[in-house]
Amino acid sequence: MPLYSRTTTAWLVCFLCLPSFTMAASTKHKKQSQNQAPVDHIQQKGVSVNFKLATPTTAGTPTTPLRAGEEASIEFTLTDATTQKPIIGRKPRVWIAPNPEKKPTSDKQCRKIIGSYLQGSLGARPEIDLNAYYILALNQEANISVIDPLQGYGGSKLLALVELAAPGTDWVLDTPQKRLFVATPSNKQVAVVDTATWKVTASIEANSAADRLFLQPDGKKLWLTAEGAEQASLAVIDTDTLKVLATPETKMGGAMVGFSTDSRQAFVSQGSALSIFDTQTMAKRGDINLQTAATSLAYANLAQALYVVHGQEGYIEVVDGSKMAVIARLEAKPGMQSVHFSPDGRWAFAPNPKDNHVYVFDTADNSLAQTIDIEGGPDRVSFTGNFAYIHASKSEYVGLIPLSALNQKQKLSVLRFAAGQQPPEAADIGELNPLAPTPEGNAVIVANAAEKTIYYYAEGMNAPMGSFQNYLRHPKALLVVDRGVRETAPGVYASNVKLAHEGRYNVAFVLDTPRITHCFNATVTADPKQGKDTNQSATLIEPLSMEYKLTVGQPVRLRFKATDSTTKQPKIGLKDVGVMAMLAPGIWQQRLWAQSVEEGIYEVSFTPPKPGMYYTFVHCPSLGVALNRQPTLILQAHVATADSSSTMGK
Template identity: 35%
Template sequence: MKAVHKGLALLLPFGLAFGAGLLLFDSRPPATAQTAAPGEKAGNRLVRDGIAVEFAVQPVDGAEPTEGMFADLRFRLSDAASGQPLAGQVPGAWLDLATGNDDPQTACRSRIGLYLKGLPGVRPLLDLTSYYLLILNQDPSITVVDPLTSVGGVTSMFTRIPLRRPPMDWVASPAERRLYVSMPEAGEVAVIDAERFQVLASIPAGRQPVRLALQPDGRFLWVGNDAPGEAGSGVTVIDTRTLKPVLQTDTGRGHHEIAFSADSRHAFVTSREAGTLTVFDVATLERIREIRSGPHPLGVALSPLSGAVYVSDGEAGTLSVIDAVSLETRKTIPVGRGIGPLAFAPDGRYGFVLNTADNTATVIDAASDEVLHRLEVAAEPYQIVFTRAFAYVRGLASPKVSMIDLASLGKGREPSVLGFEAGPAAPRLAGNLPLASSLAPAGDDAALFVVNPVDNTTYFYMEGMNAPMSGYLNRGHTARAATVVPRSLRELEPGLFGARVRLPAAGRLDVAFLLNQPQIAHCFALEVRADPDRQRQRTRLQVEYLVDGHGAVAGAPFTLRLRLLKGGEEPQTGVADLRVRYFRAPSAQPREVAAREVGEGIYEASVELAQAGAYYLHLGAASLGLKFGDLPYLGLRARPAGGQ
């Protein structure tokens, strides 16, 4: 355990949107966009099958939509006759350059179908059915990744968020608009705008702020302070509206885990060394009860189904069941020494208690407070997350991730436990692990991201596969944990769906909109102003790939030849650090090679195309401020040796 960071040891006893299939559209032509009301742009309102769809865009910084700037996209759905909002829908939207087709709506429906199929190389400029992947780094930073491009190696990271000190834990607000990150060395919590990916504030949060927990209603952020002595060991409560602390109080020595009642009325705080569970009245922020739940409480979780709080004690080997209203202990369930992390499936029916000593997960039925199953899982289990269908358990001493089929649980049943390996080695070999989870369910609720800190790679696993499909290598940083921030449309109020986006390009864009029931597919038009600074950047450097149309032969030597031009005319000479990054689609790990100048503005690089398939090649040069993906990429097909 010496190699494991203190943050991880706190958890262990005794120191231990849319499917991918092509949507079938009906053959009826779309209804004509309605005449605009006063002040409304023509073409921004569509009526079809009794449903009205109104599209609007509001720039965040500026008077008109501008490339590279943020804007709020809004779709209002209502009954065309009565005007009543159409709530509870799950629309999708995509932004891409307009096609200029003579029949734009037919072309629009075809493009949406291709987007839904997820074909390599067929991507819109912006996909609002997706999400961002955030990587918590060992250094004071967070890496933001666009999985649609970066995990496949097409481009580099989306952006990086610098922090004041190394992070330990994080939690997102209910609407995912903010991300809170604890920084124990700074004694602060960073508040990050999860739409702009910028630090909004750093809030003083007491001594050694470690664990973060946000109330279900989002009103207060609770911070566990793991001060070494009794003084300062407790919780700090931060008002999420004012971003100021409203309470700092001691609860007892040791690490603190935090849970809440479903109505946010009560907060429950464990103190590991003190052996207590402190209960707070959230309305008054006063402590109302101190419960002796065992000598070393390690985990705490609420089941909304049973209306009880469950506390695991690693030394006693018991699970205390405490009524969330009366605050009386209902039952004490013997589970076994060595238990620690505790979590309930989303519906609150089944609770999982991990035992790092005997490599098991004990399943509790909240309906009866009885032990249903003891399941063998990955060695030294220490983390658990859920999708709709599975519980995923991470082992500290194994690269394996165990999968427990939630539908297979129940009294008298034999649960299905599967698994896959995420990386080459056990996480414990990396050391310096935070409290934040290395497991992150993906946006479609049937996939998972897994960070392996040993090879610094975040793996992407889809349910039904035998192994992860792809991975993101976190170059320049050391990955420790992951989470997902959706960038899909949210229902902001009944019938109003929206998202804040960075406008990806200048010119006329198609905003493709899709609704399944009733079936509506339509492209709205959006004019985006060019940013003069970006235009000047584009005119400063251009690339011509000097490649014939015959492609390459897999396994044979291939020399990439290209020309760099300034302003489209003058050769760009003397770029000593020009590099080529390339990968084989759809998800091979990217490789990099240096390019050398062989003529005036002409460069060559030797690339190894070992296997047949489609390759994508990008250019980068730090001396020019040129990032991979800034210039157009080259698509190159390597055909099999002796093939056509």
Template identity: 35%
Template sequence: MTVRTFKALAIATAIWTIGSVGHAPVLAANQVVAPPTTVDVPGRISDRLVRDGLVIDFEATPVESDAITEGLLTDVRFRITQEASGEPVKGVFPAAWLDVGANIGGKDGEIKECRDKVGLYLKGIVGIRPMLDLNGYYVLVLNKDPSISVVDPMVNMAGRTSTYAIIVLKRPPMDWARSKDEKTLFVSMPVADEVAVIDADHFKVTHNVPAGDNPTRVVVQPDGRYVWIGNNGLGEKSGVTVLDAESYKQVGFIATGKGHHEISFSDDSAHAFVTNRDDGKLSVIDVARLEKIQDLDVGKQVLSVGYSALAKAAYVADGKTGQVTVIDGETLEIRKRIQSHRGLGPLRVSPDGRWVLAANTLKDQVLVIDAANDQVVNSIDIAGEPFQLTFSRSFAYVRGLSTSKVSLINLSSLGEGKKPIVNSFDAGNKAPKLAGDLPLADTMTTATTDTSAFIVNPADNTTYFYMEGMNAPMSNYKSFGHVARAAKLVDRSLKEVEPGVYSTKVRLPVDGRFDVALMLDTPELVHCFSMSAARNPTMHQAGSWGIEFVDDRASGAVGEPTALRFRIVDPVSEEIKEGVRDASVAWYRAPAFERREAIAKEVEPGLYEVALEFAKPGAHYAFVKVPSLKINQENSRFRSIKVGAERVATAKTK
């Protein structure tokens, strides 16, 4: 079983269902560590593991500074090669986690503790998360109210997935899009005439950017440089606003025409194609100059547009005429008009560019065009007013307005003279249109395994997880306190950036030393590398309070209270905060046992104390929390405590 399959099965059996994930895989115990590799880049941390015929080189390299620093991006990568030949090992799907490092005991003890943590991460127990999960993803659910729910699909809580965070927006959302590196999310808010910019690492709104009149559709162009927003405004305010994807500043506004706007791009990002629904025109825009080149007559009610990199052409669907117009991507002229039936609406192009699918809501059909020759090759009956399309690697998912069913069209069965294979499953028991007004954002999104999907049913306020090949969803997540409308994933997994090199970029939330755990299933291997991050002075401005522990090191014994003392200090002015009433300390035995929490007492002005008690020996961690000062486990410094067995004298008196 591959790691990717394991993750998919873990989701299928544990996400949003009652019961536990099951046992973690058996972890390898013997690691042979070769001497660290030579560090030839300033600030880079590297190490090497040689075992079972494999060489694994670990590297952590600063991206935004000269040294690995809290709050800044760090490139984490594993280079896996064959020991004998030096050939890269491709397609192995390693799993990795980054967490607070152990400061006590010998190296063997640290590895065991880190390995124990990995077993718990895989079980998906509530409250036991690594600081950064480098494998999985979060499901973001767009709500009807001004919020986005962030769901951790690997955490099981009384049969329901844990809501990891709630992102509060300024106004209700309409559509959203990810940046190319998936580190940023852009969310349109028509009532506010703004786009919310969300840090997808920390799930926080960082900016609310003016985005023209009535911003609706949001699309990031293929090269990631610009964010395009469709403005459903009146008169000259109807068109597209263009934002720089890094600075978030507006770089242009282009008036295009009347009505709602859909947006697509050539694969090289040279041209943008913008529909004008009420004008019956398609505007072609030169992206480099941000100028409209021409308007093409493509119908009377232009509803959608998609671009095929394979055919080098844009395909435009018109609802009134029932035509699909093909625009040559090089000459920018109409090269063909394909006549179908009135009622054409959503149009999507398969990821490989081969198939163009257009849903006909009135006729309950999906039209299939072969982009290789611009010929209609299939007309597939899909009941329930099909209105949304999305793709996985092997299937087209079709959603109907008046049915709870989701239809799956097998892409390999499409083509001239072939009979398409269509299966379906129920995503709930209510039709989506019963929910009333729906946003532009898709109610369906494929998972990172590309063989599964998440489907939101707005009518029953539930998000369903479906694995391809099954007859029904494997599990579901009910939105409590919010009305779910759409779903999107934030992928945190390692990606193979070159043969045998698996990499991701992370933003370390705090400074200190960290364990980076790596797991392979063939050969069965778990190993923990180490790295550290320097303190970032710019993150500790005057007025932003931090924790300063009084003792350099702490130790304790089972059965004996141990005093943990700390101050709350402004790192810039060095002011000590007095009179805090809501400070508390949470502590637990590594990796995540015997969690306890106690309120801190101010024993003298500005000095706070908690008496820690320990049930068993081992490594313990303590974190300070002060809600009134926004200090929590995510941003607080930690204290490691070495706890020994009961002292002899104490034991004899019992």
């Protein structure tokens, strides 16, 4: 029997529950001057949306027209149609696909296209999906797992494995999330990973065994520190050239670094001294004497102050960089390791694994707001918009603290869920964080190194909704690379894309609150340096039929139709249409080359060896059609019965 729905992670199922789309919009296409990128404008339900797709030049002025193969910036500006104020905190969904028609897509057709994307319909796949994200796991081994949580098949969601020259001790993503810096102190290097190819593309040679990385908020400079080094333990790297800019003099190894919000000031702690540097000139502005040695540093954007944790003694000093002075002292208990700030900057969370408490301070007046009991040695904190998540090294449970309840005077009750069955304490995570929020905004992922597993938890559930195997590797920290559009300025949602082929494109846009849908238009011209794009390969390869019956031990012929999406003509004479058949969850597979049986029709035959669910995947290297991680056809094979007969095809 055919299965019309593709397997998917549970958190995507909610997309299928969307009510019918409505369109009551006025659409305008603003005319731009010769040197400006075209801007499309729509207004629906009190919301104005400006769309722009452009390639910025080095001078910052967009070029026009957009050319195939160029990296472009895609941008949506959302404002209130009445007040013109930016609309912030949203998560638009966007897909880009070739538009074979010579006219703009109608509202009705647009709704149909968007619906097919949301449901994962067979044969309805965009060229670019700006809703994807990847989970990165820094392992105890010398590698990084790259997991695609929204795709994958047969239980395997491992997209790539980044091999490092040595185990990583710290890592940080650059601001546009194009590069990942990984400290590998045992070989005195910092690896630079390209997040487009998932390859190590460069290595920064460090003068000492740098084991901590600190990236300025503006992303321009990377500061390296080395624990226990005697000299040159602090180095500043230009992230553009990857060259050493400065090696500020330090008294000893193990420096920690914090930055002001505008990246103009760097705070460097060593022992009981705190030095403040001008990041533009790299000149030291002065020193502040602390009472005791610092355990960690963190800058509070809302308070515009540096919070210096003194873990052994059990207090936090608050430093005003402009005044070059300590302005407050927050008392707690000995054992604190770090301080973490809520997304709005209001609340400072200081976990204390020694006394099993999390101290929450109000940065508005530096008062102690809450002392929260967390069993199992709380050591790390991560946030979504609604909750603080507390990791404990000696417990498999993760605590949840509602941010909206922190103003209450009474003692808070802590929600919790089990991220596995074993405590993760076997992992030596150092300063790393095994928690990370996902782009959905209401979920987190949790690494459990003891179980070699990553758990996915969505708010409102009693337990994780699912998990990802890390393939016998021990994950000690997690990061998320978001391929979707992100809010880069108030009300401005943007990302970078690269359209490989010339032609017209649909840019399908969905905003959930209020519900807005629209298909914008984009045109890409051929790159004159490359000549005309004769193989745009907006090629659709889809099953000729969905009605196949599979019987164990009996051959079945599967047919696929290859069509040029632009001309609607069949793609004939292809010699490299490949099909992979796989029995879930990956326990058997067979790769076959299809034979041309009619114009644009290609056929393979295989015999299912066991009952179960079979996934088929199609690729064609000559057309640039990769072996898609989303199955083309899902079929169920049954054991032969007395009245069953061999079925060859439909």
